[in-house]
Amino acid sequence: MIAEDSPGRKEPSMKCETSNAICAVCLMLWFLLVLALAGCASRPINAPITQVDPKSGYRPHLLMQKRQNNDPHMFFVLSFSGGGTRAAALSYGVLEELRRTDVVVNNQNRRLIDEVDLITGVSGGSFTALAYALFGDRLFSEYEERFLKRDVQGALFWRTLNPFNWWKFIGGSAGRSELAAEYYDEILFEGATFGDLLGRPGPVAIATGTDISTGSRLAFFQNDFDLLCSDLNKVNLSRAAATSSAVPVALSAVTFNNYGGTCGYQYPAWVKDIADLENRARPAGRAVQRYREMRAFQNSKDRPYIHLVDGGVADNLGVRGVLEALDELAVSSAFRGELGFGDVRRIVLLVVNARSARKTDWDRHESPPGFIGQLLQASGVPIERYSFETIELMKDRAEIMKWRRELMVARARLAGATEAEAEASVPKITLHTIDVSFDEIPDPEERALFMNLPTSFVLPAEDIDRLREIAGRLLRQSTEYKSLISDLGGIPAR
Secondary structure (H helix, E strand, O other): OOOOOOHHHHHHHHHHHHHHHHHHHHHHHHHHHHHHHHOOOOOOOOOEOOOOOOOOOOOHHHHHHOOOOOOOOEEEEEEEOOOHHHHHHHHHHHHHHHHHOEEEEOOEEEEHHHHOOEEEEOOHHHHHHHHHHHHHHHHHHHHHHHHHOOOHHHHHHHHHHOHHHOHHHHOOOOOHHHHHHHHHHHHHHOOOEHHHHOOOOOOEEEEEEEEOOOOOEEEOOHHHHHHOOEOHHHOEHHHHHHHHOOOEOOEOOEEEEOOOOOOOOOOOHHHHHHHOOOOOOOOOHHHHHHHHHHHHHOOOOOOOEEEEEEOHHHHOOOOHHHHHHHHHHHHOHHHHHHHOHHHOOEEEEEEEEOOOOOOOOHHHOOOOOOHHHHHHHHHHHHHHHHHHHHHHHHHHHHHHHHHHHHHHHHHHHHOOOOHHHHHHHOOOOEEEEEEEEHHHOOOHHHHHHHHOOOOOOOOOHHHHHHHHHHHHHHHHHOHHHHHHHHHOOOEOOO
C-alpha cells in the first residue's frame, strides 16, 4: 500500500494542475483573440451613389425592353412564395413544366419559359428566382444537387456552433444571416452580384425583404435602392437571398446603410398622378401608401441604417408590388409610358403558393398550446390569411379591368362612336391569374401530405421529387393555364 505522502501518490495531482494551468492559459488566449477579432467583425457595406441615373442599373423596365424574340403583346410574371425548401422545390417544378411546354410566338415554336419577363421571389422562392436569372438552363442540371437536396439548415447550424465563427457575432454589425449569405455564395451563387445579371438574356428576378421598423417592402432592384442612394450592382445575390429568407428570431436581420436624400433622387412622374388628390381618377390607396413608404426611406438623417428581415413578413407571395403596379397603370399615363405597356394586350401572373397548414391537435385538449407553438402560429396564421386575400384581390383585379373597359366602351358609344369605333378605341387587355397551390390537389390524403411538409431548409430527396411532380400536375390541371396555352397556340406538356 502506498502512503499518502509518497511521490507515487502526488505525481498525478501535479500533472493535473499543470494541465489545468495550460488549459486556462489557452482559454485566456482564445478569449483575447476573439475580443481582438471582434473589432474586425463587420458586415458588407452597400456602396453609395452620388447621382441617380434612371437609364442604367438593374431596373426591370429597362432590362425587359432589351429582351429579344419574346411576345411584345404579353407581360408574363412568375411569383414564387416563401416556405423554405418546400417553396424552392415547388417553384423549380413549375420552371421545369414551363420548359417542357411549347407555344407559338411570331409564327415560331418557343418554350413557354422563354416568355417569362419577370420573376418575384420571397424567402425560399427567392433562391429559385435568383438562381434561374443567373444560370438559365444550367439550373436544371445543377440546382437539385447544389441546393434543393442539400441539408442547408444543418450546415448553417453547425457553422453557427463553430467557435471560429463566433467572433463574427460579437461586434454587433454582423449576424447569423451574414454567415448564411457566405454559405449560399459557396454552394450556389458563386460570388455573383446584381451587376452580373445585367447582360443575361433571361427574365428579371427580384427578391424582397421587409423593413423591420416600418413593415415596408424593399425590393432588390435599382429603383428601390435609389431611395437609399445605394448601388445595387455591387450587392451579392447571396445577400439578397439571405435577406429575403431571414426569418425573425431564427435568423438575424440584415443591415444596409441608408444614404437616402444625398443623390438627387427625383420621384418618378407617376407619383404625382397617384398622389394628386385633384386627379380625376381616384388615387389607388395601395399606391398612395407605397409613396409614403418611399418618402420614409429618403430620411437617412433619422434612419442611417435599414434592417431587413424575411420578405414574407410583408408579402409572402411576392405579388403586392404587381397589385400596386396594376393600380398605378390604371390611374397614371406616365407610369404606362415608363413601362412601355402601350402594346401589351395580355398579362399573365402565375403565383406559386407553397402555403402549408400543418395539422395540430390543440383543440382536442383543454390546455392551450405552449409558448413556441403560439409564437409560430401568431406569425404564420396572419401571413397565410394575408396571402389568401392577395390571391383573391388579383382575381378581382381581372374582373375590374374587364368592367372598366366595358364602361369606357359604353362612354365612347354615348359620345357618338359606332360599336366598331368604340371597341377599337379602348385596348383590350386579358389578365390570366394562375394559382399553383396545394389547395388545388383533389385527393384529401395527398393534399394533407403536402400541407404538412415543414417550413425548413432541409427535406428528404423523395419529398423534393414529389414537389417537382405535383407542381407540373397542378399547372396542367389549371383551367386558367389551359386557357393561356390554348390562346398561345401551344400544347401542354405531358
